[in-house]
Amino acid sequence: MIEDAEAIGAAVGSALREAGYQVQVRPDGRDLEGDLARFRPDLVVLDVMLPGRDGFMLLEVIRRTSGAGVVMLTARDGVADRLRGLDRGADDYVVKPFVLAELVARVSAVLRRLGRTPSTVQIGDLLVDADSAVVLRGDVPVELTATELRLLRYLAAQRGRVVGKTQILTAVWGYEDYDPNLVEVHVSALRRKLEEHGPRLLHTVRGLGYVLRADET
Amino acid sequence: MIEDAEAIGAAVGSALREAGYQVQVRPDGRDLEGDLARFRPDLVVLDVMLPGRDGFMLLEVIRRTSGAGVVMLTARDGVADRLRGLDRGADDYVVKPFVLAELVARVSAVLRRLGRTPSTVQIGDLLVDADSAVVLRGDVPVELTATELRLLRYLAAQRGRVVGKTQILTAVWGYEDYDPNLVEVHVSALRRKLEEHGPRLLHTVRGLGYVLRADET
DNA sequence: GGCGGAGCTGAGCGGTGGCTGAAGAGGTGG
DNA sequence: CCACCTCTTCAGCCACCGCTCAGCTCCGCC
Numbered sequence: 064m065i066e067d068a069e070a071i072g073a074a075v076g077s078a079l080r081e082a083g084y085q086v087q088v089r090p091d092g093r094d095l096e097g098d099l100a101r102f103r104p105d106l107v108v109l110d111v112m113l114p115g116r117d118g119f120m121l122l123e124v125i126r127r128t129s130g131a132g133v134v135m136l137t138a139r140d141g142v143a144d145r146l147r148g149l150d151r152g153a154d155d156y157v158v159k160p161f162v163l164a165e166l167v168a169r170v171s172a173v174l175r176r177l178g179r180t181p182s183t184v185q186i187g188d189l190l191v192d193a194d195s196a197v198v199l200r201g202d203v204p205v206e207l208t209a210t211e212l213r214l215l216r217y218l219a220a221q222r223g224r225v226v227g228k229t230q231i232l233t234a235v236w237g238y239e240d241y242d243p244n245l246v247e248v249h250v251s252a253l254r255r256k257l258e259e260h261g262p263r264l265l266h267t268v269r270g271l272g273y274v275l276r277a278d279e280t
Numbered sequence: 281m282i283e284d285a286e287a288i289g290a291a292v293g294s295a296l297r298e299a300g301y302q303v304q305v306r307p308d309g310r311d312l313e314g315d316l317a318r319f320r321p322d323l324v325v326l327d328v329m330l331p332g333r334d335g336f337m338l339l340e341v342i343r344r345t346s347g348a349g350v351v352m353l354t355a356r357d358g359v360a361d362r363l364r365g366l367d368r369g370a371d372d373y374v375v376k377p378f379v380l381a382e383l384v385a386r387v388s389a390v391l392r393r394l395g396r397t398p399s400t401v402q403i404g405d406l407l408v409d410a411d412s413a414v415v416l417r418g419d420v421p422v423e424l425t426a427t428e429l430r431l432l433r434y435l436a437a438q439r440g441r442v443v444g445k446t447q448i449l450t451a452v453w454g455y456e457d458y459d460p461n462l463v464e465v466h467v468s469a470l471r472r473k474l475e476e477h478g479p480r481l482l483h484t485v486r487g488l489g490y491v492l493r494a495d496e497t
Numbered sequence: 498g499g500c501g502g503a504g505c506t507g508a509g510c511g512g513t514g515g516c517t518g519a520a521g522a523g524g525t526g527g
Numbered sequence: 528c529c530a531c532c533t534c535t536t537c538a539g540c541c542a543c544c545g546c547t548c549a550g551c552t553c554c555g556c557c
Contacts, residue, residue, distance in 0.1 A: 243504090244505095247503095247504060247506085248506075250505090252506095255506095267503095269503070
């Protein structure tokens with residue numbers, strides 16, 4: 064990620080890491096070529112407004128020298144920017160200010176589109192397909208609402224790892240400081256649907272949060 | 281696609297992506313062999329005028345080392361180029377300047393001709409033929425308007441994948457930011473005609489969009 | 498064994514996403 | 528120039544979903 068505003072860079076960086084990605088943040092594109100060669104990224108998140116070479120110039124460099132996907136960050140009303148970016152081959156764009164969850168979603172959408180990420184995740188006998196929005200428990204399709212699906216996707220991306228309610232709140236809802244009961248309610252609903260046809264997958268870790276894990280004792 | 285004019289490369293790239301293809305754009309054929317090995321493309325769109333090796337040289341390389349189809353872009357309206365290209369085995373050519381839709385059409389025509397894409401898509405008992413614009417539900421022909429057909433084609437190309445209304449708006453109408461109700465109205469009309477003689481195929485995924493899918497698992 | 502905090506869940510409500518009939522605008526062919 | 532057809536807009540309706548709340552259970556600790 065190339066972003067000069069330190070707060071944004073840090074926030075996005077940790078959000079993406081939480082989603083399971085490896086992230087490098089740079090404040091400018093000074094050594095973009097070197098970084099591309101060193102890290103061979105699958106995708107670059109690019110701020111438009113940057114000191115030195117701006118986002119569009121960097122976009123050209125990336126397109127010339129690597130097969131990486133590009134997601135651009137543009138200012139709110141910069142329709143011109145946005146078109147310009149897409150025109151020149153950005154794979155997607157996000158308008159500032161944005162919810163972290165949205166950025167993460169777009170990043171993984173682009174990666175998926177580029178074929179860098181398998182679109183389906185499997186946990187035990189649970190199958191989650193991001194493209195078709197289909198969730199299967201064994202062979203039984205599970206009907207989920209949009210929020211439940213977002214929650215499940217996040218937990219699936221973090222599978223095996225304990226995630227706190229606060230963490231879930233920011234990743235799935237974009238809320239910074241909120242009532243954890245919101246998570247509890249949706250976890251409850253999710254469990255009812257997921258565990259109707261099989262053993263528990265979504266475990267509570269008291270005091271810490273939740274884990275999605277298949278227990279094959 | 282190999283095209284040194286960046287604007288054209290980007291425009292064609294996104295047009296093809298919207299048509300459902302996965303696209304890589306390169307400004308020259310420097311590492312053509314490597315790219316062929318890496319991406320194993322079904323088809324290469326090749327500009328004739330290129331820095332370094334020109335289109336005809338690259339055409340020979342492609343023909344020697346891969347089974348990919350080739351569509352050539354010729355700037356000159358010179359019949360000579362065109363014949364030369366076809367002579368040496370290009371599958372089709374497009375003369376600059378061209379309309380994006382035409383290039384897309386020719387690309388899919390070539391792919392179809394090469395057997396890389398079924399010209400007809402089948403979803404359950406629904407048959408959509410892209411060439412003849414014939415739509416059959418079982419054995420019953422379905423009469424669609426132009427817009428409905430464009431919408432159905434897009435959904436058929438993306439079948440099994442959930443597509444958002446915004447996505448549909450840009451892909452089918454070319455609108456960037458518009459009233460989703462437009463999509464809803466046409467989906468409604470399409471459903472009335474499609475599902476007159478059979479079960480639901482065009483499903484709503486609340487909060488996410490629509491999917492074209494035959495329901496048996 | 499009792500107490501407190503963490504977590505669970507059923508019920509209810511307000512908002513909104515989605516559907517559709519109707520009417521107007523625009524275009525095309527006769 | 529008229530008639531018809533398609534596309535789009537609009538508004539009303541419905542269902543469902545997401546959130547809040549309150550009371551409950553469960554668990555750990557003293």
